[in-house]
Amino acid sequence: MKSIWRNRVALALLAALLLALSGTAAVAYANGGCPVVDSAREAATEGHFHLYTKMLGLLEEGQVHQDYCSITGNLMTFTHPGTPNSAAIGDWTFKNRVGPKGRGSISGSFSIDVGWPADSTGFIYGPVYGKIYISFNAVSAFVPKIDEDCEPDHYNFQGPFRVTGGDGFYEGIRGSGTIGGTFHDHEGPDDVQQWFDFAMIGTARFRGHP
Numbered sequence: 001m002k003s004i005w006r007n008r009v010a011l012a013l014l015a016a017l018l019l020a021l022s023g024t025a026a027v028a029y030a031n032g033g034c035p036v037v038d039s040a041r042e043a044a045t046e047g048h049f050h051l052y053t054k055m056l057g058l059l060e061e062g063q064v065h066q067d068y069c070s071i072t073g074n075l076m077t078f079t080h081p082g083t084p085n086s087a088a089i090g091d092w093t094f095k096n097r098v099g100p101k102g103r104g105s106i107s108g109s110f111s112i113d114v115g116w117p118a119d120s121t122g123f124i125y126g127p128v129y130g131k132i133y134i135s136f137n138a139v140s141a142f143v144p145k146i147d148e149d150c151e152p153d154h155y156n157f158q159g160p161f162r163v164t165g166g167d168g169f170y171e172g173i174r175g176s177g178t179i180g181g182t183f184h185d186h187e188g189p190d191d192v193q194q195w196f197d198f199a200m201i202g203t204a205r206f207r208g209h210p
Contacts (some may be wrong), residue, residue: 034125036125049201051200055192059192069089070087070088071088072087073200083125088112092108092110094183096155102155104139106183108135110134114168115129128169131170133166134162134200138180142154157181163175163176163202177200
């Protein structure tokens, strides 16, 4: 009798354990059968990345134009199916220092705002909201003009950048790399006063992530 009772208890405990595990799995895989990812560190399987923007438009007082601020590439989760592959640039600040013969530097900082413009609640791994903070300090050179009267001022630049941190989905991110592009010191479309185009190549990791 004691043996039968022990077997019944063991079966009851096993059933309870399986039920608990099935409930956990149902929660973890509730999003169309795919696991919900709460942090980029859970999906950051490859640290190398590249990003580029075609046009970062600036309005008066350095404000970013909402129609010309997207950046795309493969930063961390960007290449996983069902996760964002583009973001918005915000919090942009910069200084353009021009020295003798057009040589100088361009430095500044900005944020990469992941989760814009799409509704990230539709991503199969769950919502993705968070900012990544960047600072850079590049050398620059004035681009010689073909025609002084017909061509506006612009400067090529290249130098190091640092990923100084993040919040939300990208909390704890750190990294570094090279940024390079062109600063167009003239007006563009739709009230754009100045604009940049650039590319970034680098690596990033999370604290506590191998």
